[in-house]
Amino acid sequence: MLQMNGLSKIYRTEVVETYALRDFSMDVKEGEFVAVTGPSGSGKTTFLTIAGLLEEFTSGEYRLDGVDVRGLNDYRRSRLRNEKIGFIFQAFNLIGDLNVQENIEVPLRYRGMSGAERRRCVHEALERVGLSARARHYPSELSGGQQQRVAIARALAGRPRVLLADEPTGNLDSHMARGVIELIEELHRGGATIVMVTHDPELAVRAQREVHVVDGQVVDFVAPPRLAAGLEARS
Amino acid sequence: MFGYYTTLAVRGLRSQAALTLLIIVAVGVGIGASMTTLTIYRGMAADPIPEKSLRLFTPQIDNFGPSGSKGPAGRDGLQDRLTYTDTIALLRAHAAFRQAAMYATQRVLMPGDPTLRPFDTSVRATSGDFFAMFDVPFLYGVGWTSQDDADHAQVAVISRDLNDRLFGGMNSVGRSLTLDGREYRVVGVMDRWQPLPRFYDLDRAFDMPEDVFLPFNVAIERKMEFGNINCRKAVGGFDDILSGECVWAHFWVELPTAAAVAQYRRFLANYATEQQRSGRFQWAARTRLRNVQEWLAYHHVVSNEVSMLVAVSFSFLFVCLLNAAGLLLAKLIGRAPEISVRRALGASRRAIFAQCLLEAGLVGLLGGLVGLLLTSMGINGLRSLVSDEGRALLHLDAVDVGIAVALGVLATLVAGIYPTWRTARLQPARQLKTL
Numbered sequence: 001m002l003q004m005n006g007l008s009k010i011y012r013t014e015v016v017e018t019y020a021l022r023d024f025s026m027d028v029k030e031g032e033f034v035a036v037t038g039p040s041g042s043g044k045t046t047f048l049t050i051a052g053l054l055e056e057f058t059s060g061e062y063r064l065d066g067v068d069v070r071g072l073n074d075y076r077r078s079r080l081r082n083e084k085i086g087f088i089f090q091a092f093n094l095i096g097d098l099n100v101q102e103n104i105e106v107p108l109r110y111r112g113m114s115g116a117e118r119r120r121c122v123h124e125a126l127e128r129v130g131l132s133a134r135a136r137h138y139p140s141e142l143s144g145g146q147q148q149r150v151a152i153a154r155a156l157a158g159r160p161r162v163l164l165a166d167e168p169t170g171n172l173d174s175h176m177a178r179g180v181i182e183l184i185e186e187l188h189r190g191g192a193t194i195v196m197v198t199h200d201p202e203l204a205v206r207a208q209r210e211v212h213v214v215d216g217q218v219v220d221f222v223a224p225p226r227l228a229a230g231l232e233a234r235s
Numbered sequence: 236m237f238g239y240y241t242t243l244a245v246r247g248l249r250s251q252a253a254l255t256l257l258i259i260v261a262v263g264v265g266i267g268a269s270m271t272t273l274t275i276y277r278g279m280a281a282d283p284i285p286e287k288s289l290r291l292f293t294p295q296i297d298n299f300g301p302s303g304s305k306g307p308a309g310r311d312g313l314q315d316r317l318t319y320t321d322t323i324a325l326l327r328a329h330a331a332f333r334q335a336a337m338y339a340t341q342r343v344l345m346p347g348d349p350t351l352r353p354f355d356t357s358v359r360a361t362s363g364d365f366f367a368m369f370d371v372p373f374l375y376g377v378g379w380t381s382q383d384d385a386d387h388a389q390v391a392v393i394s395r396d397l398n399d400r401l402f403g404g405m406n407s408v409g410r411s412l413t414l415d416g417r418e419y420r421v422v423g424v425m426d427r428w429q430p431l432p433r434f435y436d437l438d439r440a441f442d443m444p445e446d447v448f449l450p451f452n453v454a455i456e457r458k459m460e461f462g463n464i465n466c467r468k469a470v471g472g473f474d475d476i477l478s479g480e481c482v483w484a485h486f487w488v489e490l491p492t493a494a495a496v497a498q499y500r501r502f503l504a505n506y507a508t509e510q511q512r513s514g515r516f517q518w519a520a521r522t523r524l525r526n527v528q529e530w531l532a533y534h535h536v537v538s539n540e541v542s543m544l545v546a547v548s549f550s551f552l553f554v555c556l557l558n559a560a561g562l563l564l565a566k567l568i569g570r571a572p573e574i575s576v577r578r579a580l581g582a583s584r585r586a587i588f589a590q591c592l593l594e595a596g597l598v599g600l601l602g603g604l605v606g607l608l609l610t611s612m613g614i615n616g617l618r619s620l621v622s623d624e625g626r627a628l629l630h631l632d633a634v635d636v637g638i639a640v641a642l643g644v645l646a647t648l649v650a651g652i653y654p655t656w657r658t659a660r661l662q663p664a665r666q667l668k669t670l
Contacts, residue, residue, distance in 0.1 A: 049664035054579055075583045082581020089667065093576045097246050109239055110581040154580070166667075 001162055001193050002028040002051060007060030009046055020046040021216040024060070028162070028195055033188040035207035036197045043216035044197045045166060051195065052164050053081040065161045082110050086155030090167035092147040094139040100126070101135040104154045111158060125153035129183060145176030152183060163187065165196040169203060181206055236586070244594035247570070254566045258559050259601045262647050265555025266606020270639045271613035272548040274631060279537045283430035287370065288527035292496065293487050294503050295525070296321055298480055299467050300518035313523055314465065315534070316482040326362070330502045331488035332495060333368040336451050337361035338484050339436055340459045344447070345413040346401055356397065357445040358414070360454030366392065366423070368489045369435065374398070376408035376423035379450060387452045391419035397446040398424045412447070417457065419449065432536045434527050436485055438463055440536055500524050556650040563598070564654035567591055571661050578663035588659040595651025596644050603643020610639055
């Protein structure tokens with residue numbers, strides 16, 4: 001689903017070159033739930049923005065759902081991003097001027113869906129996150145947990161091939177965070193491919209697989225304790 | 236997507252409302268200033284008789300030669316009026332489809348109503364063809380005939396205003412008018428007619444037409460003096476002016492076809508050559524035949540000052556638009572988080588560019604409307620400062636409205652291109668990392 005091979009991202013100024021990612025390789029299979037962890041500045045978010053086609057990489061190879069994204073123009077990258085990727089941000093990033101329904105419609109608008117089709121997709125997505133009754137509410141009228149659920153509904157509405165989540169519980173208290181992570185797990189059980197960037201070990205253990213990034217490189221593939229414990233019990 | 240972008244543009248106006256208002260005011264003030272001067276310019280530069288301006292011509296003859304006075308027009312050494320000798324010769328030759336000699340004078344009018352005091356009134360002495368040639372509209376009656384010209388008939392055509400003043404607006408055809416103690420029979424009352432600029436006599440280009448029109452021959456017979464005279468040599472009285480080389484009469488002809496124009500040019504050149512041969516002109520014969528549009532350009536009816544004023548006001552509009560561009564940039568950069576989210580959700584740069592440009596266009600439309608309001612206020616303000624004649628120049632018509640609105644939209648779109656381009660080029664990754 002998401003294959004990166006020998007990827008590097010270099011930020012250049014006149015005097016210095018900084019490697020945000022260096023020889024970064026990663027393969028996420030369809031239906032996998034992967035946590036990408038690492039300390040601050042390790043390159044987690046750069047990985048996510050490159051994976052989400054929001055940023056170009058300097059060298060290496062990246063295939064998204066079989067499509068080689070290198071050299072695609074902005075229009076095709078945007079189209080691919082719209083169709084294949086759903087973003088869940090730490091800060092929710094809902095548009096304050098739009099109500100819940102309109103927020104969820106945004107990616108569908110750019111896909112050129114008809115009004116009826118959009119309404120059906122929005123309805124289904126809101127059903128999945130349990131916020132059908134809040135369609136006309138504005139983000140400011142919702143709690144943090146509810147806003148993140150709306151953001152998840154927005155990510156889901158276009159039925160993307162992969163969900164990219166950046167610290168999805170980072171701005172939530174523990175109670176709300178639990179609800180959101182349970183929702184993400186539920187989506188995964190439903191077959192969604194999820195890549196989640198986090199520096200929270202407790203969150204990382206909920207994933208099937210953890211990829212640890214340090215200084216822009218994948219340093220370790222670690223089986224999360226819960227999964228490792230499960231494997232031990234089975235053996 | 237146009238409908239969606241329009242909805243977003245309307246919402247965009249409401250967000251950062253203060254900034255939006257500043258942009259609208261900046262555009263509006265620029266449009267208001269430039270449109271006010273442009274309206275004046277358009278009024279002055281308008282074609283006063285569009286349906287005929289290419290068929291009406293005025294001849295010029297070099298009466299003074301290279302050493303003589305350059306006259307009021309002066310740029311090519313030709314006088315813009317004719318001598319009496321030439322005027323009569325051209326009238327008698329009758330080489331044009333229609334022709335009219337004319338000059339302006341001022342006479343004392345004695346109202347028939349004894350309760351009214353005598354007053355000075357503006358008079359134009361001219362030929363009967365004047366009215367048909369210049370498509371003068373009549374409220375009552377008609378102009379006099381060529382036969383009346385030949386017969387030196389004591390007839391007059393009066394303006395609607397004078398008819399209102401003397402006869403209470405009633406049909407005065409057949410009634411008498413007393414000028415300088417002599418009676419003239421009213422044969423026609425003109426309806427409202429104000430060609431601007433008053434092309435047939437540009438001495439007072441933006442004045443109303445005269446109140447009384449009399450036959451040219453009659454005015455000469457009565458020795459009604461002329462307004463503007465230019466003589467090669469100093470002369471004495473009225474008769475000396477008629478017989479001397481003094482230019483004072485305007486002359487207009489109507490030439491309906493290109494062949495007629497060519498023929499009249501030849502006639503005019505031949506006439507001047509004859510004058511040279513006869514010894515009247517001691518220099519190479521020179522003539523010109525200019526139509527209305529060429530005549531207005533020749534006389535620089537739109538003064539350089541007005542053109543400069545328009546240029547200055549459009550420079551001011553440019554400064555306003557630079558400000559608007561800066562404000563628009565600030566407004567759009569302020570929306571960077573939203574735009575980054577849209578990019579993340581699949582909006583291409585092209586889509587963001589279109590959305591932002593539409594918003595700029597909408598701001599421009601509102602700026603244009605504000606500009607229109609300010610133009611209207613400016614025009615009304617100026618109208619209160621100028622004479623009745625000047626007021627006719629100062630009005631907003633549908634074309635002005637269209638120009639103001641289109642200028643607002645276009646100018647803001649141009650001003651909005653850079654901010655919009657910058658916004659569309661925002662790096663969503665960088666923005667989203669900081670959110």
